[in-house]
Amino acid sequence: MRVRFGVLGPLRIDGGRTPGPAKHRTLLAALLLSAPERVPVGRLMSVVWDDRPPASAESVLRVYVSALRKLVDGIRTVPGGYLIEVAPDDVDCHRFERLVAGARQARAAGRVAEAADGFRAALGLWRGQALADIESSVLRRAHAVPLEELRLTALEERVELDLRLGRGAEVVGELRALVGAHPLRERAWVRLIEALHQAGRRSEALGAFQDARRTLVEELGLEPGAELTAAQQRVLYDTGRQPPYGDPERPAPGGRQPPQGSHQPSPDVVRPWGVAGDGRQDGGAVSDELPPDISDFAGRQPALDWIHRTVREQAPAAPVHLVLHGPPGCGKSALAVHAATGIDLPDGRLHAALGARPPGAVLEDLLRSLGCPDGAVPPALDDRIRLYRTMTARRRLLVVLDDAADEAQVRPLLPTGPGSLTLVTSRSSLPGLEAARAYELGVLDEDEAVAMLGGVAGHERVRAEPEAARRIASLCGHLPLALRIAGSRLARKPGWTLDHLAGRLGDERRRLDELSAGDLAVRGSLALGYRGLPDPERRLLRELGAFSAPDFASWVLGADLEPLAEAGLLQSRGLDEAGQERYGWHDLTRLYAAERLAGEDGGPGGVLALRAEAILERTRQARASLLPAEPGTGRTEVHLPGHDDPALPGDPALETGWLRHEARWLGAERRFLVATVDDFYRAGLYEAAWRLAFYLTPLFELGAHHDDWHATTAVGLDAARAAGHRRGEALLLRGLADLHRAEGRTEAAAAALRAAQPLAEGLELARITLRLGLVQALQAQP
Incomplete structure (x- = not known):
């Protein structure tokens, strides 16, 4: 008879069978989570006795296996360990992962409703917290935490699809519960703001942004990221409200002009697709849109010197395009903002978070930032490109294009004005981007890494434990994102020693779990790059x-x-x-x-x-x-x-x-x-x-x-x-x-x-x- 098992909640065996005592449940859960692969005896002993197996553990484990075989079929002894022969779909966690993968494939193929239903079916398998009745912290760290992260990510992805289908009002309650349970997940706040905005509840959407900002500042000492800030801007200017959310071909109804900023272009009256008599594009104020610089920015002096030297040496008759590229988490975005903060061009500083956004959607935001009023943004992509080039032709602008996917996404966004500067960050060097110069960012050296850790956690603590600080830096691979997360955890845990955190990071099985603080996570950064790859x-x-x-x-x-x-x-x-x-x-x-x-x-x-x-x-x-x-x-x-x-x-x-x-x-x-x-x-x-x-x-x-x-x-x-x-x-x-x-x-x-x-x-x-x-x-x- 076919038997189904559940670990997405308390351990469950269909057919009314009782899973047995605590250690028996832990052993069965460990086999099910790895099914149909072999689990080594040493790993099982570590799981069952929570990293503290007794001297008799191996013989006792055989007794537990024998007891489980009376309860369920398919447990086999193999060289060096045990396995359970069970179809992947008969274990709910494996079925969940398969359904999520299928939903993502449907989304990639443009089948939005099917993808949303797939995510909904996957999430419907959950009956509570994964491994809810399993006492083993080793097993929970290795499996429950990643499963919960995948659940939250799948929920956010499903909500995003619901928004594209115009279901914003239907998901508000669900999103309020999500941010209540996970207040440091920026993406959940973004979706709540988008849902409220789509439902016509703008004041509540702006209030949600303030709640998110207050939480991030109080808990992490960090300002909202680019995605969260962009969501607030869409609400302020009332853009991107209609489904499908962020559709670049849909002009935003009833928006308003951005507030006045520090840079004042020509005050002439705007004529759509027109140029003022002095050669500058008609329009209102251009805001200084750079995100806040990081106060504890450390290192990267060679890269900063290269940026400033290149800007000085470039002929003033041409725009300058620089690409900062490197692996996920190496600090490209922070460096671009830090460098841009020190460069003041007369006609404004713009910032656009690209990610997977199509050029048309980004151009709409940039055109509004340049003073193009509602009703003047053309619906067609080619017309938007022509208007953007015209509006930037006689302006000296600094534009930061963050997290570019490829050259085709970037080309329409490059300002054309002589003396303008574009800083592009990307995981790729964008070799096909014409007239661009690239700089590859690696990880920090040891001194820079320790300095960055001290800037976040406190220099006194780092000076008190220099060896532990160097070990943390090494375990973080000198990666800026990982170091910032490690420092944030220390800052939030004043009772922790650096040696204690180094010990926690030393376990490879849970290192990615440890390198997570709120919505900052090394795993999340890597997942962005992974999800952007073809199959x-x-x-x-x-x-x-x-x-x-x-x-x-x-x-x-x-x-x-x-x-x-x-x-x-x-x-x-x-x-x-x-x-x-x-x-x-x-x-x-x-x-x-x-x-x-x-x-x-x-x-x-x-x-x-x-x-x-x-x-x-x-x-x-x-x-x-x-x-x-x-x-x-x-x-x-x-x-x-x-x-x-x-x-x-x-x-x-x-x-x-x-x-x-x-x-x-x-x-x-x-x-x-x-x-x-x-x-x-x-x-x-x-x-x-x-x-x-x-x-x-x-x-x-x-x-x-x-x-x-x-x-x-x-x-x-x-x-x-x-x-x-x-x-x-x-x-x-x-x-x-x-x-x-x-x-x-x-x-x-x-x-x-x-x-x-x-x-x-x-x-x-x-x-x-x-x-x-x-x-x-x-x-x-x-």
Whole structure:
């Protein structure tokens, strides 16, 4: 009989069965959340006993598993752990994630009503707080918190679709409850303001903005972000009220002119699409629209110097377009505002938050900011572009275009006036943007990172614990957004030491959870970039999340990784010693990719299993270039190129070049392959783990990489034993003996060879026995 399970609320088993005592419920929940993947025994012990398992934990765990098997079917023992065989749709959390993914696909295809219904169906699966009756804080941190974040995000996305369908009045009550429960989520406040505005309740919408601002200032010491401020501006000027919300082709009815600002263009009467007699565009005041500068801004002096130097050097006869690009959370927006605050051009400073907004919608806002009255904004995009170019042609403006998606979005928004300056922030370098100069932002250096942490948390606290401050900076990857969040948490928790926060951040499983304060979240910043990718690139990023290495080449996934670099989620590291394009990523991006892989694809096991064959074969070929083949150590006989390889017909020059290339390839891939041994082992791919560890031994021996040799041999031995592969264990023990002998530890080498003898047979036993004789001869020497 088909049984359904629920974890989106108290643990539930359909059919009226009682889940049992607390630890039994925790164990079952852990298996269901990871289904159908294996959960290692160590992980289960950590979950069931909340990171404090007793000495008898493993045997007690077997008792709990036995009890659960009497309650539910499908619990299986597998090497190194347990799993439950259950269809993903029979566990409500997996069904929820599938429905959310389907709703997003429908939205991307333009099926708005279908997408809204999909989100509604997904959210309808929730019966309360996820894992409501589970006591394990380890399990709740790892699963309940991400599920709750996905629920809130799905709710916000569904409300956005409801607004596009004209249902603003229907969702006001729901949104008031949401901001009441989560007052620091800026996006929820944005949706409430939009819903009230759409319902014709402008005064309440403006009151909601004031409530949001008061909450953010009191709780976080931060002014509202660009999206929240833009929502207030739409209410003030009564624009963008009609559904679909923000439609660029729909002129806003009944709006009013923005208030007067500090910059006063020509006071001539406005004539639609006209230019005043002095050559300036007709219009009223232009406001200084820059968001407030960050008072504790730290670092980035080289970037600021570059901006100011470029502005000074650029010919005054042409506009200047600068692109600040870099990965999510690196502080592009803050730098643009900080730099713009120090530049005063005579005709105004404008700011536009782009994101996924179409150019037409942004142009409507910019035209109004330039003084174009209601009724004068043309409905057609081409006409808006022409009007904007005319209005900016004789003005010296500073325009900040924040979070640009691509060149096509930016081109219509560039002012044309000589001496104007546009600062564009983007995750991409926007290489196709004509006449633009780009500056890549990376992470902060250590001193800048610590200074930024001190600026938010308090310099006295940082000076009191300098080592802990440096550790926090390192765990944040020197990423400005992460540092600001960490500092905000410390500022709100005066009783916390920096060492305490460093300890919490040290757990990779919950680091992204810790780096969240209100609506500021590293996860949210990364999610914006992820959601903006096409489906194939999203899958690529998730698949990379299966690997723990800090850098890699495209051959790993057999796909072009450049689109992810253009999106700012990977960083190009240039060509490695083997001539391959190499890519790296921020550690927090790696954690996010792994999290998405677990949430959408069930974890790394499938990806690693799919790629194991290619990784093993490529490494085996490189090994064969360094050592003669040993029959039976791979699936095919290995031969040296040039001996009977038709591609290299015995030419010594060609052979030498090929061998040199393979050695360079192994050198370039060493860190990746060492990390992948661990990845295979953690995923339960024991055969792949021990084989890869074995294939790497000549690289370690020739390069004297003894630390890597020790580490991979230890993991490889555990993997061979877990797989029950006696010959694999013997091969690795033989390699361990070679390592000990290279280190001058002949007694340890002899012990490893004696341990290998009972496991080997035939030719391999002869090799081991011969090595043991050589080691004993060395021991006998005076």
